[in-house]
Amino acid sequence: MVHVVSLQPSFLPRPSPDDQGDGDALRFCSTCAFGRACLGDGYDKQALEDLHCLVEHTAPLHAGDEVFRYGQPFNAIYAVRAGMVKTRRIDEQGREQILGFFLPGELVGLNGLYSSRYPCDAVALDTVTLCRFAFPALSVMATRLPAIQQTLLQLMSKDIVNAALLAGDYSADERLAAFLVNLSDRFAERGYSPTRLYLMMSRSDIANYLRLAPETVSRVLRRFQDEALIAVEKREVTLIALDRLQHLARCVLQS
Amino acid sequence: MVHVVSLQPSFLPRPSPDDQGDGDALRFCSTCAFGRACLGDGYDKQALEDLHCLVEHTAPLHAGDEVFRYGQPFNAIYAVRAGMVKTRRIDEQGREQILGFFLPGELVGLNGLYSSRYPCDAVALDTVTLCRFAFPALSVMATRLPAIQQTLLQLMSKDIVNAALLAGDYSADERLAAFLVNLSDRFAERGYSPTRLYLMMSRSDIANYLRLAPETVSRVLRRFQDEALIAVEKREVTLIALDRLQHLARCVLQS
DNA sequence: GTGGTTACCTGATCTGGATCAAGTCGCCGC
DNA sequence: GCGGCGACTTGATCCAGATCAGGTAACCAC
Numbered sequence: 001m002v003h004v005v006s007l008q009p010s011f012l013p014r015p016s017p018d019d020q021g022d023g024d025a026l027r028f029c030s031t032c033a034f035g036r037a038c039l040g041d042g043y044d045k046q047a048l049e050d051l052h053c054l055v056e057h058t059a060p061l062h063a064g065d066e067v068f069r070y071g072q073p074f075n076a077i078y079a080v081r082a083g084m085v086k087t088r089r090i091d092e093q094g095r096e097q098i099l100g101f102f103l104p105g106e107l108v109g110l111n112g113l114y115s116s117r118y119p120c121d122a123v124a125l126d127t128v129t130l131c132r133f134a135f136p137a138l139s140v141m142a143t144r145l146p147a148i149q150q151t152l153l154q155l156m157s158k159d160i161v162n163a164a165l166l167a168g169d170y171s172a173d174e175r176l177a178a179f180l181v182n183l184s185d186r187f188a189e190r191g192y193s194p195t196r197l198y199l200m201m202s203r204s205d206i207a208n209y210l211r212l213a214p215e216t217v218s219r220v221l222r223r224f225q226d227e228a229l230i231a232v233e234k235r236e237v238t239l240i241a242l243d244r245l246q247h248l249a250r251c252v253l254q255s
Numbered sequence: 256m257v258h259v260v261s262l263q264p265s266f267l268p269r270p271s272p273d274d275q276g277d278g279d280a281l282r283f284c285s286t287c288a289f290g291r292a293c294l295g296d297g298y299d300k301q302a303l304e305d306l307h308c309l310v311e312h313t314a315p316l317h318a319g320d321e322v323f324r325y326g327q328p329f330n331a332i333y334a335v336r337a338g339m340v341k342t343r344r345i346d347e348q349g350r351e352q353i354l355g356f357f358l359p360g361e362l363v364g365l366n367g368l369y370s371s372r373y374p375c376d377a378v379a380l381d382t383v384t385l386c387r388f389a390f391p392a393l394s395v396m397a398t399r400l401p402a403i404q405q406t407l408l409q410l411m412s413k414d415i416v417n418a419a420l421l422a423g424d425y426s427a428d429e430r431l432a433a434f435l436v437n438l439s440d441r442f443a444e445r446g447y448s449p450t451r452l453y454l455m456m457s458r459s460d461i462a463n464y465l466r467l468a469p470e471t472v473s474r475v476l477r478r479f480q481d482e483a484l485i486a487v488e489k490r491e492v493t494l495i496a497l498d499r500l501q502h503l504a505r506c507v508l509q510s
Numbered sequence: 511g512t513g514g515t516t517a518c519c520t521g522a523t524c525t526g527g528a529t530c531a532a533g534t535c536g537c538c539g540c
Numbered sequence: 541g542c543g544g545c546g547a548c549t550t551g552a553t554c555c556a557g558a559t560c561a562g563g564t565a566a567c568c569a570c
Contacts, residue, residue, distance in 0.1 A: 089419070091506040097423050111419075114412035139408065143398050153394065156411040157369035163418030164344070164366075168352050169466040172527070203548060211424040213528050218549050234536095234548090251346040427557070458518065468558050473519055489518090 031105040031190045032079050032131070033155055034148075047145045054141065056132040057081070067108060067122035067130065074112030076134050080104050083128030084200040086209075089120045098209040100162075101125075101183075101201060105190045110156050125200045166210070170252050175210040176220045177248035180230065184239055195242065199235045286360040286445045287334050287386070288410060289403075302400040309396065311387040312336070322363060322377035322385065329367030331389045335359050338383030339455040341464075342366075344375045353464040355417075356380075356438075356456060360445045365411050380455040421465070425507050430465040431475045432503035435485065439494055450497065454490045 029038045038051060058078075061067065067078055067085060078085075085102040099120055102108050112118040113135070142149035165178070180197070188194035199206065207214040221237075224230045229245055231238040239245060246253075284293045293306060313333075316322065322333055322340060333340075340357040354375055357363050367373040368390070397404035425433070435452070443449035454461065462469040476492075479485045484500055486493040494500060501508075 091423075092509060093506060095506075097419075099419050099422075111412055111415045114409045114416060119416050139404065140401070143401050143404060146395070146398050149394065149398060149404060152408065153411065154369045156408065156415060157366055160366045160411060160414045160418055161369060161374050163415055163422060164354050167418060167422040167466070168346075202546095211422070214547095215529080215549080216527060219527095222549080251348060251350075254347060457516095469518080470520080470559080471557060474557095477519080 028081050028104070032081075033105055033107045034079060034131075034133075034151060035105070047141065050141060051145070051148070054134060054137050056134070058130040058132055061124040061128045061130070063124055063126050065124045065128075067124065067128075068112075068118045070118060070121050072118050074109070074116045074118055074135060076132050077107055077109040077112075077138070078122070079107050079131040079133070081129040081131055084125040085122050085128055085130075086125055086201060086205060087120045087122045096208060098205055101205075101209070103183075103186050103190060106186070107155055110152075110159060113156075125205075165252055168252065172210075172212050172216050172220050173223075173248060174252050175212065176206075176217065176224070177229075177245045178252035179206065179210060180237065180239060181242070181245050181249045181253060184242065195239045197237045197239070199237060283336050283359070287336075288360055288362045289334060289386075289388075289406060290360070302396065305396060306400070306403070309389060309392050311389070313385040313387055316379040316383045316385070318379055318381050320379045320383075322379065322383075323367075323373045325373060325376050327373050329364070329371045329373055329390060331387050332362055332364040332367075332393070333377070334362050334386040334388070336384040336386055339380040340377055340383055340385075341380055341456060341460060342375045342377045351463060353460055356460075356464070358438075358441050358445060361441070362410055365407075365414060368411075380460075420507055423507065427465075427467050427471050427475050428478075428503055429507050430467065431461075431472065431479070432484075432500045433507035434461065434465060435492065435494060436497070436500050436504045436508060439497065450494045452492045452494065454492060 029035050032038065038055070061083075068076075070089065080102050082104055084104075085108055087099040087102070087108065089097045089099060091097060102122075108122050108130075109118065111120065138148070138152075142152055166175075170178070183197055183199075184194045187197060201209075203217050204214045207217040210217070221230070221232050224245075225232050229239075229241045231240060284290050287293065293310070316338075323331075325344065335357050337359055339359075340363055342354040342357070342363065344352045344354060346352060357377075363377050363385075364373065366375065393403070393407075397407055420433070421430075438452055438454075439449045442452060456464075458472050459469045462472040465472070476485070476487050479500075480487050484494075484496045486495060
């Protein structure tokens with residue numbers, strides 16, 4: 001398997017002397033989807049230790065590297081530690097369909113559980129580091145640590161709801177506004193600025209994800225800028241009138 | 256809560272003398288999403304008994320009745336026993352968005368887990384009977400009976416994959432072909448004919464679900480019939496050239 | 511029967527966004 | 541500097557599917 005990443009178990013000693021066993025683990029884990037579970041807010045010691053043994057930190061991936069690939073056996077899910085990941089499906093005509101973008105703290109790969117093969121590729125958009133949670137080990141652990149089961153079920157449920165959002169028939173304006181507001185929310189959740197977004201992905205990726213043409217994305221961004229909703233500087237977007245954007249996006253995002 | 260259905264616990268005596276405690280339970284359960292678990296292929300007796308106590312059979316709903324409603328607290332998922340259910344979301348403009356159709360044996364309501372409120376309405380399309388699995392009781396049981404946890408996770412994972420399918424930018428022909436092939440597959444899975452489909456839902460519902468105009472659905476069905484792919488008689492559709500339909504749908508359905 | 515209602519079909523027109531076709535800008539290599 | 545390349549923008553044209561506007565047929569109430 002050419003694209004399997006090299007893994008470094010988190011319980012091995014690390015070079016840097018100032019990290020207590022795990023670099024910026026505390027800072028990261030507190031914003032991670034599994035945060036509550038990993039940090040062990042009052043869970044039983046043994047299970048927690050097992051969970052920490054289960055997690056492996058991957059060596060950094062670089063832009064274009066694959067986390068996993070369509071059709072590979074599903075054997076792990078990944079939490080993004082740093083950088084951004086996109087998932088995509090290539091259909092029989094060779095057309096790419098982008099399914100989602102994943103920020104630090106978010107979980108990639110849950111959709112592989114059904115069919116026990118990954119139903120899409122996951123690709124690093126820049127330099128990315130990940131936490132790897134092996135399956136079925138994690139699922140076994142979930143039976144012992146109900147908080148983990150709960151987290152898994154909730155995250156998947158959330159993905160179902162989110163997937164349904166983009167499926168609606170919305171206008172280009174609504175889609176793009178929803179995209180920006182959603183990113184803003186997710187950045188904010190993880191402790192980043194909700195108004196200054198750096199879009200790691202290309203315009204074509206955005207367009208593809210929103211099922212629009214790249215030209216349309218350009219034009220709508222332009223118009224949003226003309227209407228003083230946002231300021232665009234290459235891939236850096238500043239949300240100026242978040243309220244008006246939210247209003248535009250309200251139909252898409254209400255959930 | 257006006258719309259809560261009346262429930263009849265399955266372990267109470269039933270009127271009909273010829274059913275062994277649960278009517279056509281065996282026939283139904285063998286095709287249900289939880290089938291393996293409920294029929295207890297080699298699971299521990301106690302857990303199985305608990306599961307059967309957990310399940311409640313609802314009194315029949317009639318066309319238009321609601322199984323659950325947007326915003327209600329999430330407290331159960333439902334397996335369809337007979338009839339068909341649709342889920343829908345009404346957005347702020349009052350526009351209806353149909354999220355899915357559910358056949359006998361399929362599970363409705365999993366998307367309520369995240370947020371612990373149902374994110375959509377579920378409505379009976381005809382006379383419908385259901386099995387009700389209470390939450391969080393079911394989730395507690397899942398920690399004791401790993402097969403149930405596995406089933407839950409897989410079903411949700413499947414929903415994620417499915418939701419992504421309709422989100423692609425496909426032509427009206429591709430969408431409708433995929434819709435018919437998908438229904439055919441699901442009917443076949445549950446032991447119904449894969450070629451003679453009775454579409455319980457209206458043309459508008461189909462159109463809405465596929466993000467098309469009702470007129471477009473009419474026209475495409477007409478064309479499919481002219482091209483001898485299908486035969487349409489009101490709501491009864493016969494798939495004549497399933498292979499050609501599958502070919503049309505291949506980009507949408509490959510998963 | 512009549513009138514009303516609901517579901518569906520079909521033709522004519524319109525339009526949002528795709529597609530086609532040049533651009534511009536920044537960046538890297540040399 | 542210059543040429544090439546990839547990401548992005550901008551304008552002109554096109555088209556799949558939406559919308560509009562009548563239809564028909566089945567069904568129910570009275």
